[in-house]
Amino acid sequence: MSARRATIADVARAAGVSPSTASVVFSGRAPVTDPTRRRVIDAAQRLGYTGPDPRAASLRRGSSGIVGVVVGARLGAVFSDPVTRLQMDGLAEGLAGVGAGLLLLQDTGEEAAGPSLLTTPLDAAVLVGCNARMRDSLQVLRARDVPVVVIEGDGGDGVPQIRLDNREAQRELAAHLAGLGHRDVAILTLPTAAGRPPGWLDAAAEAEIQVDVAADRLAGAREVYPEAPAYAAGASLIDEGLAAGRMLLADPAARPTAILAQSDLLAAGVVRAAEEAGLRVPHDLSVTGFDGVVVDGLSPYELTTAVQPAAEKGRAAGSAVAAMLAGSPAESLRLTCTFRAGNTTGPAPAG
Amino acid sequence: MSARRATIADVARAAGVSPSTASVVFSGRAPVTDPTRRRVIDAAQRLGYTGPDPRAASLRRGSSGIVGVVVGARLGAVFSDPVTRLQMDGLAEGLAGVGAGLLLLQDTGEEAAGPSLLTTPLDAAVLVGCNARMRDSLQVLRARDVPVVVIEGDGGDGVPQIRLDNREAQRELAAHLAGLGHRDVAILTLPTAAGRPPGWLDAAAEAEIQVDVAADRLAGAREVYPEAPAYAAGASLIDEGLAAGRMLLADPAARPTAILAQSDLLAAGVVRAAEEAGLRVPHDLSVTGFDGVVVDGLSPYELTTAVQPAAEKGRAAGSAVAAMLAGSPAESLRLTCTFRAGNTTGPAPAG
DNA sequence: TTGTACGCGTTATCAA
DNA sequence: TTGATAACGCGTACAA
Numbered sequence A, B: 001m002s003a004r005r006a007t008i009a010d011v012a013r014a015a016g017v018s019p020s021t022a023s024v025v026f027s028g029r030a031p032v033t034d035p036t037r038r039r040v041i042d043a044a045q046r047l048g049y050t051g052p053d054p055r056a057a058s059l060r061r062g063s064s065g066i067v068g069v070v071v072g073a074r075l076g077a078v079f080s081d082p083v084t085r086l087q088m089d090g091l092a093e094g095l096a097g098v099g100a101g102l103l104l105l106q107d108t109g110e111e112a113a114g115p116s117l118l119t120t121p122l123d124a125a126v127l128v129g130c131n132a133r134m135r136d137s138l139q140v141l142r143a144r145d146v147p148v149v150v151i152e153g154d155g156g157d158g159v160p161q162i163r164l165d166n167r168e169a170q171r172e173l174a175a176h177l178a179g180l181g182h183r184d185v186a187i188l189t190l191p192t193a194a195g196r197p198p199g200w201l202d203a204a205a206e207a208e209i210q211v212d213v214a215a216d217r218l219a220g221a222r223e224v225y226p227e228a229p230a231y232a233a234g235a236s237l238i239d240e241g242l243a244a245g246r247m248l249l250a251d252p253a254a255r256p257t258a259i260l261a262q263s264d265l266l267a268a269g270v271v272r273a274a275e276e277a278g279l280r281v282p283h284d285l286s287v288t289g290f291d292g293v294v295v296d297g298l299s300p301y302e303l304t305t306a307v308q309p310a311a312e313k314g315r316a317a318g319s320a321v322a323a324m325l326a327g328s329p330a331e332s333l334r335l336t337c338t339f340r341a342g343n344t345t346g347p348a349p350a351g
Numbered sequence C: 001t002t003g004t005a006c007g008c009g010t011t012a013t014c015a016a
Numbered sequence D: 001t002t003g004a005t006a007a008c009g010c011g012t013a014c015a016a
Helices: A008-015 A019-027 A034-047 A054-061 A075-080 A082-095 A134-143 A166-179 A203-207 A212-224 A238-248 A264-276 A310-325 B008-015 B019-027 B034-047 B054-061 B075-080 B082-095 B134-143 B166-179 B203-207 B212-224 B238-248 B264-276 B310-325
Strands: A066-071 A101-106 A124-128 A148-151 A161-164 A185-189 A199-201 A230-232 A258-261 A286-288 A305-307 A333-335 A338-340 B066-071 B101-106 B124-128 B148-151 B161-164 B185-189 B199-201 B230-232 B258-261 B286-288 B305-307 B333-335 B338-340
Touching: A008 A019, A008 A034, A019 A034, A054 B054, A066 A075, A066 A082, A075 A082, A075 A101, A075 B082, A082 A101, A082 A124, A082 A310, A082 B075, A124 A134, A124 A310, A134 A148, A148 A310, A161 A166, A161 A310, A166 A212, A166 A258, A166 A286, A166 A305, A166 A338, A185 A212, A185 A238, A185 A264, A230 A238, A238 A258, A238 A264, A258 A264, A264 A286, A310 A333, B008 B019, B008 B034, B019 B034, B066 B075, B066 B082, B075 B082, B075 B101, B082 B101, B082 B124, B082 B310, B124 B134, B124 B310, B134 B148, B148 B310, B161 B166, B161 B310, B166 B212, B166 B258, B166 B286, B166 B305, B166 B338, B185 B212, B185 B238, B185 B264, B230 B238, B238 B258, B238 B264, B258 B264, B264 B286, B310 B333
Parallel strands: A066 A101, A066 A124, A124 A148, A148 A161, A161 A333, A185 A230, A185 A258, A258 A286, B066 B101, B066 B124, B124 B148, B148 B161, B161 B333, B185 B230, B185 B258, B258 B286
Antiparallel strands: A101 B101, A199 A230, A305 A338, B199 B230, B305 B338
């Protein structure tokens, strides 16, 4: 029909008012007499004008109403990882007040063709997950003066962060095992860097871990088991745990009596690996997890684990963003995990 | 430091080139001599210019690189419902090529304070889930000339839709029960309208179901069981299934021998309700689900259900969006479910 | 290959 | 309460 889309100027003209008045009618940022509003609305309807173009409004206003959620993993992983999911849930809730939309962005390190932090109109961003490259993203955002909140990571000076007491919680789990008499313990860590293949961590590699969560949890375990061998998984998945578990249990002569896994999913995989190897959990092998999420298909096992307030993390991040958007400074927060005893840990086998 | 953010014009001036040249350097839409590019990059760095402002670029270009995903439920539900989750996963994958960001939008019917379809710069939108109000959203989007793809819904003329053979699949499940000799069957449907409380569906209510998925599946069941009583759940959740199951099994005199639930989660709830009532599944009561998702904690039961290609639905929607963005018309698609026999259905009890 | 000039559609500001 | 004006920051014909 129309060669060109109607603009607010067209509407104003048709209504016999000035563009600014028409604008005000739509934005409601100033009082307008009823008859005037009427005329404008009518004209708009007549012309098929559906309201201010968000792009133009965004340019003029300087804000877009969009909050970016930067995840380190594949986007799909956001929906499959239970912890992230809970976090997102909480985030949406915490952000509800601002009325901002959540834009899912992945930062995989590669310069993707996708919309990066550079090309997307963001009012604020939440960096979530344990990704090494996150620090680069942070640089970009800070350079752009985009308010940032970091979940589980270090944003440095003045960047509010929402964290867990990963180290303490992991130490508690390790102490639990020590209390049960375990001396031969192996550690199964989260990925230590984006895209790094799974494998043993030597001292050098351990010093270079780029993912804070992995490093912190490892440090907690190290307080109790300074010498325990550590193996890094390729991802926090049951299958990765299974694969890693096979490695850790491969040599019957050097078999640990307990494995500290840095996530419940990994732990679940280890339990499977143990079953596969004919080991009884917890009789022959104790396993601990981390997160306190519901792992599907693991029954009758219930992991001994540290329960983290995942949804609360998201909610806190949302509130922080809301605060920053409102101009007030947001505060960092450190949430605590709760030890939960399950039936995957028991006394160390005699011997 | 700087009173005002540097613009591309500032950079161009500092580099001694024209704004258009500087623009080209950043967009790469035309060849630029190496030394020239160098000068521009240097100048940008010096001025702390981090690239074109997405808002301005978006206005000028007429596109934002953002694809909206409109969900009917609370945003958090997107992450908790397994089917939606799989869909989102597939969608992200299907959209990866376009390099568009996914903006999560909820359409709860209320005029929320949040970013609506009206105030957000969208290049395209995917309407997902079974929401009655979706049709309103569609109007808005069409008025704005925003390309739309609908998952599980009717967009009308020329709106590509990705659907399932809900009716046929549900009929197959019903036929399965009929084959087992069941005559007293009850139907537990998905919510029939946003926000409607759970309750029995009479003929009138049944005729007015606004959610296509619920209506289609019900129609399939009706082909086999025209007279079966139907009860609408308040949401697709295990707990809702449990509550509904209690209702359906409340009267020992009029107890069905089988219940057709329109989702696996609802079916899982029904199984629980049966256990609660001291009924054995499938000996005393057969239960069928729909979706074929993994329901946590349901073992040792495995639902007899229709497995839907949820991730594939999302992927298809993503491809459709990509196509429309590229200017080519997208095609509608109808995917098929697969019957899967579990251990929750058996011969009708004698009597 | 580079520069000029203009418009994208709004909205903030200020004056009337 | 309304109107005039000037940005907002950029992309892109078109001419050089």
